Amino acid sequence: MTAHAAAVQVAVSTVIFALRPHEDTGRMTVWLPLVRRIRDPFGGRWALPGGPLEPDEDLAESAARTLAETTLLAPQYLEQLYAFGNTDRSPGERVVSIVYWALVRSDEAAVAVETENVRWFEADSIPGLAFDHNLIVDYALWRLRNKLEYSHIAHAFLGETFTLSELREVHEAVLQKSLDPANFRRQIEGSGQVVPTGDVQTGGRHRPARLYRYNRDAADGTSGPLAWPAAPAQGTT
Amino acid sequence: MTAHAAAVQVAVSTVIFALRPHEDTGRMTVWLPLVRRIRDPFGGRWALPGGPLEPDEDLAESAARTLAETTLLAPQYLEQLYAFGNTDRSPGERVVSIVYWALVRSDEAAVAVETENVRWFEADSIPGLAFDHNLIVDYALWRLRNKLEYSHIAHAFLGETFTLSELREVHEAVLQKSLDPANFRRQIEGSGQVVPTGDVQTGGRHRPARLYRYNRDAADGTSGPLAWPAAPAQGTT
DNA sequence: TCAAAAGTGTTTGCTATACACCCATGT
DNA sequence: ACATGGGTGTATAGCAAACACTTTTGA
Structure with a gap:
């Protein structure tokens, strides 16, 4: 372990959205899965699914992988949200988190497994999370609501x-x-x-x-030059 | 040097925009500074200003620092653009680049220094750059043009x-x-x-x-929950 | 007095909203 | 028959584009 090894770590996390009926009212609302941290910092707290970036996987691949590991689902939509890297966001270590947000089909998410360490929460009733993850969830929700109004992503919650x-x-x-x-x-x-x-x-x-x-051929032009053709696990492929 | 030390490196680069008269027509156009790489990979090629993220500086701080080192200017506007981290984007090493884009005052940029290794280019006449930097510049330009139409950033090119x-x-x-x-x-x-x-x-x-x-008090609501109050070298502070 | 840019007024057309109304099915 | 959501028509308001016109300066 050299002095360099203590430098900056890279992690990838994902905010995963699905729609489910509200527990009380029965109306459809936005839900997302969180995982319980098993060690410090923030041991026992709920946090976004994610983990260290593997050297041989692309950023979006990493996001899709943790998404599958957490929910057993494939994303219908996946987009980078933001890179969070403030020096003070993780006590005792320096972590830059590349955060993605994803939409999964609500009918698939309705039967998704819940375990002791994975639970779905309603987006407006999120507990106090580890790190800066509450801010991240707020930002992801803002982007979702914003983008829904000028883009064509709503179908990602539905079937064919x-x-x-x-x-x-x-x-x-x-x-x-x-x-x-x-x-x-x-x-x-x-x-x-x-x-x-x-x-x-x-x-x-x-x-x-x-x-x-x-209509896959409809021009939306909402991602500009980054709308790669048929990128794996990327956007509206 | 352990096996871990060869893992993922984090760099911060910045696309810096200013307005200058076109060389031929004299009309105002978008320009940006590039730096010449002094070693491989892509030694001799032009590239975006940037460098490795220092362990004790925030992402935006790092972007503002390289901006100042390159242009001797302070950004009037600074925003994160995207994190580029494909496995194949840098031959022989794994680099995740957090890219920012910045606007500087055009009157200040007009007198900015040019050296052997720093030169300003017109945005629509960029040469073949190192890494995926041409894609990055295209995306930054797209974001600039897009955001100008629904946001309040144009004043950042001007004075008080x-x-x-x-x-x-x-x-x-x-x-x-x-x-x-x-x-x-x-x-x-x-x-x-x-x-x-x-x-x-x-x-x-x-x-x-x-x-x-x-008008600093005008609500623009274009960055959602990430509109931190008076963050250093951040956005429209 | 004239050129040139600053600034105002007016028309036109598109689009979002509100809401009245008809259609086709299961019970 | 009738309740229920599917689907169409239409009037209205607000906003953006086009452009005619007036204002105020320097030369």
Whole structure:
């Protein structure tokens, strides 16, 4: 162990979002999984899933790996959030954390395992976390809500096909406000981000709803030159 | 030197923007300083200013330090851009680069030193750079142009007070298109991001222009929970 | 008095919002 | 039949773009 070895460590953490019904009201809300730390600093506290960056894996790969290890799921959307590296953020060591945020399908997350050391929390009822992770979660939530309004990420919570009501429910859950169904329909259909499949979904005690599919070819231009083609476990691949 | 010492290194680089007249046309355009690498990999190539993260300095501090070392200037605006950490981005070593982007006052940058190993380039005429730095510059330019349209950063290129023509010239230089003076005035004045000082600027062979000052209290809400109060060398402090 | 930029007024068109209304299904 | 959400039509307000016009200076 040389003097250099005590220098800067690199870790990758991920804020993982899914939608679940609120425990009391039953309304859909944003949830995220946390893991319990098993050693100091902050032993016993809840923290974001993550770990040291392996020398042979890319940053997004590392984020997707811890996501899979924590939730047994694959991300439908994955994007870098921010690099946190203040000198005082981890007592006794210098850690730079590259933080990603991810969206997973809510139907898959609904059956996800919970263990003694992994638990899902409602985004607005997060306990006191280790390190600066409360700030990180706040920032990730802000980015999610912000980006939902000018980008095309809502479908990542849903399956291959979906009705506009389901898509609207996603928006309402994330933004925490109800939206006019008529205007929402025009907005989404006009944006070209979804395409009707031709099928409908029957079963409700009302008129059947048209099914839509996400339009991968729609230009969104929300990530600029970093929109790599078909990068592994990256964005909307 | 243990096996661990060969692991992941952390560097901080900065894309520094200023406005200067185009060499041929004389119109204001975006420029940035690059430094010549003195050793391999990519020895002799131009690259972004930066260096290894010191264990006792915050990320933004490191960015501001290399900025000052390169240009002898202080940033008027400084924001984290992205963390680049692909395994293959630096031959023979594993480097994660936290990249910042900065705006400096154009009048200060106009007299900045150029040496054998530091030169300013026009943003649209960048040579082949070391590492993935061309991609980084492209992304920084995209962010600059994007953020200029929904945020209040243009004043960072100017001094304490400025006329709306000067502010419009900044927008036109960055966005590379001419803007209607009348509509620009209404847009800026209506946003509350600037306040008239009461003074005017005489000297042109035309009606004197009112002088404005940036309004620090105006809410912009473009950085969410990360808008720390009075962070050193951070953002619009 | 004239050129040039500062600054004001007005029209037009697009888009978001609100909400009235009709449609198609299960019970 | 009727309740329930799916889906369409339409009026209105606000805002951005285009552009005509007036103001104030230096030469």
